[in-house]
Amino acid sequence: MALALRDLAPRRRPSTPPTLVVVQGRRRRITRMSVTVVGVIVIGLAVLGVLHTQIAERQWQIDQLERSISSAHEDFDTLRALRAELRSPERLNTAARELGMRPATASNFIPIDPQVLATTIAQTAMSPERSAEPEQLAPIDQFRLVKVIEGRRP
C-alpha cells in the first residue's frame, strides 16, 4: 500500500512564474551528433575487434600453410635425393652385381636389315618415338617447375 508522504520541507514559492524556454535546435543537433559519434566509435571499435580477430585467424592459417609448404619442400628435396641415389650408376652397378650380373667383356654393334626393321615396325605398330622411354619430366625439369611455382609466391 502506498502512502502519500508530505514534503515537510518548506517550499519556496517562486516569485515569478517559470519561464518556458524553447530549446534551440543547435543544441539538439550537438546532442544528436555526439550520440552518433559515440555510436560510430563504439561500432567502429567492435568492427575493428572483429577484423583483428579475422586477421589473426587468417595469419594463423597462412602460417600453417607456409609450414606445410616448407614441409612439402623438405620432402621434395629428400625424395629427389633418394631418387637420384636409386638411379645412380653406382647403386645400379652394385645391385646388378648382387644379382650375379657382370660387365660385358666385349661389345659389338649389330646392323639390322632395314627390311626386317620395317616389317617389325609394321607388325607391332612400333615407332622409334613410341619405343622410347615414356614421356616424363626429367629430374631437372621437375625441379625447375617447383622453382617456378615457388618464384611466383608472393
Add this chain to the structure above:
Amino acid sequence: MSRRPDHTRRDARRANTPRRVHGTGGSAQRSAPAAPRSRGPRRPDASRVSPQRRLRSVRRESTTSRFAIADHRRRLRVMIGVIIGLLVLLGIRVVDIQTGDGDQYRVAAADQWTRSAVIPADRGTIFDRNGEELAVSIPSATVSINPKLIEDPAATLSVLTSVLGLDVDEQQRLFAEMEAKDRGFVYVRRQVDAAVGAQLAELRLSGVNIDDEPRRVLPGGDTGRSVIGLTDIDGVGIAGLELGYDQLLTGTSGSMAREVAPGGRSIPGTETVTADASPGSDLVLTLDRSVQFACEDALITQVSAIGAKAGTCIVMEANTGDLFAMASVKRNTTSGEVEITSGNHAAVDVYEPGSVAKVITVAAGLDSGVVGPDTTFVVPWRREYGEDLLEDSHQHPDEEMTVRQILVESSNIGTIDIQTATGRPRHWEYMRLFGLGETSALNFPGESAGILKHWSDLQGSEQVTVSYGQGMASTPVQLVSAVNVIANDGLYVAPRLVRGVVDEAGAVTATEPSATHRVVSPLSAEVMRDIMVDVVCAGTATRAQVSSFNVAGKTGTGLKAQENGTYEDEFGQRSYYASFVGFFPAEDPQFTVLISIDEPPAGTINRFGGTAAAPVFARLVPTIAHEVGIQPPDTPPACGVGS
C-alpha cells in the same frame, strides 16, 4: 536515465534567463534583489561613482547571486573540456607511440619474449648434363643444448644418448658442460637425420634445441666427387666446383623469430619468418653421370689390376669442348684400395706428357709446311745433344723414316729432327697455340698452368726434349684439349665444365660456348688424323682398337722427375707416366678421350702408354658410344678388333 528535479530545471532556466536576456534591461528589473556581499570595504563610495556605473555593478552582483548554479555548469564544462583535452593528448601520444616510436617499442617488447634464429639458405643443386642430381642439400637437424637451462642433466643426457647413440666420450663431454653451466650453447650433434630431430623435438626437453640445418650429399655416391668437390659442415665450398662456384651456389640466409617460455624453451607453433631465405642458384654441368661412372670404374679396375699409383680419365666432346667425364682415382696408401679422389688431379697436377706431345711437334711441322707426311729423315736410335745422350725407346739401325713412321713408331730422335726442321721458336709458338703453358678456360680452383719455358730459356737437351714431351709439363686437361685440336679440324676449343645456371625463378641461363681459335689448317688436321689412325692400327696403340669404330690416337710414356731433380731416384729406379689420348670415330671425331696411369709398375710391360692406358680407352669407347648414342659408320673399321 534519471530526470532532473523540476526545481533544478527551473533554477537552471532561471540561471539561463539572464544570460539570454542580458543587456536588454527588462529582466534585471524582474529579478529579486541580490543579497549584499561582504565586499563593502573595496567597493567605491556610492556617492562618488556615476549612476551608470552603479547600475552595472548592481546588475553584476545580482546576476552572480541569482544564478550561482551557472557556475557549476561552467565548471562541469571546463572539467569535460579538460578531460577531452587530456583524452586528445592521450590519443596523440598513442598515435605518436604507434607511428613515430612504434618500431622501437615493438622491438624492445619483442626482445623480451622472442628469440631470433637464422634460416640457412638452401645451397644450389649441382646437376649433370642430363639433369640428374650430383650434389644436393637435404633437410637435417642439428641438436644443441643450453646447459644453463637444463634442469636434470642425467635424465637429459640419458634421453639424448638413447636417441642419438652418443658414445662414452661424447656423454662425458656433455655431462661436464651440463654440470658446469658455463656456456649457453653447446653442440650435441650436427646434421642428424631430420626424422631423428623431429623425434627429439617432440620430447620438448628443457634446454635442448633442435634446429634445421641442411646437409650436403652426393646421391650418386663418389661418382664425380673429384670434380664436384666438397663443402665443410657449414655448407661452405672448400674444394672443386663447390669452391669455384661457392658464391653462386650459396643463397642468402633468412631469419626467423620464435616465442620462448620463461624457461627459455621455444613455444611450438610460434615461429614467424621475419626474412625469407633466398636459395642459391643451381649448376648444370657438362658431365654425364653414366660416362663419369664408367671412367671411374674402368680406372679403378686398371689401376688395381696393374698395381699403379693413380689414374686419370677425361672425355671431351670434340666440337664443343664439353667434358663428359673428368675422373681421378688414387691408391690409398693406408688401405691399399684404389679410390676416387676428392681432388681433381686432372686439372691440378702436372706431368711431363711424354710422346703424346709428339702430336704437337708433327702437326707443327706439317702445318708450317716444312715437312709432309712422307718426308723422310735418317734416324739413328740415339744421338747426343749437349751433354746428354738421347735415344729412342728401342735400339734400331740408322734408318730412313717418314714423318708418318716417326709418329707411328714414336721415335724420339725422328721427332727432334722434325722440330729442328720446323724451328724451335715456331715450335714453341705452336705449343702455345695448342694451349700449353697457360691455365685452361675451366678456371678450376687450384688449376695449374703447367710448365712451358720460353724457347729461349731452355737449356741443354731440354731444347729438344720438349718436342717429345720431356722438359715441359702439362695438366691432363691441357693435354686432351691439345690433341682435340686434331679431332676438331685444327680448331682449339676450350674445355668447359658448366653448361648452365638455373636461377631462383627456375630459368636456365646457358653459359657461353667455349672460345675457339685456329691452330692448324683443316688439311693438316686431316693428315694428322690419318697418321694417328695408323698409330692405333699398326703402331704403339694397337690395344686401343675397338670393334665398330675407327680410332685415332697417340700413346705416351713419360718419365717422372724425382725429388732429386733427375729421372732416377736414389736406387736408380725410374717412375713412369703412361698415357693415351685418342678420338673416335676417326673419320668424324665426336669424342676425345685421355687415359693416364700414374706410376705403373716400372719393371713390367705395363709401364707403357700402349699397355697401361690404351686398353682402358678401348674398354670405354663402346660405353661412351652407347650412352651418348653414337652410331658406328656403315664402313667397317680399318683395323678394329674383329674387323
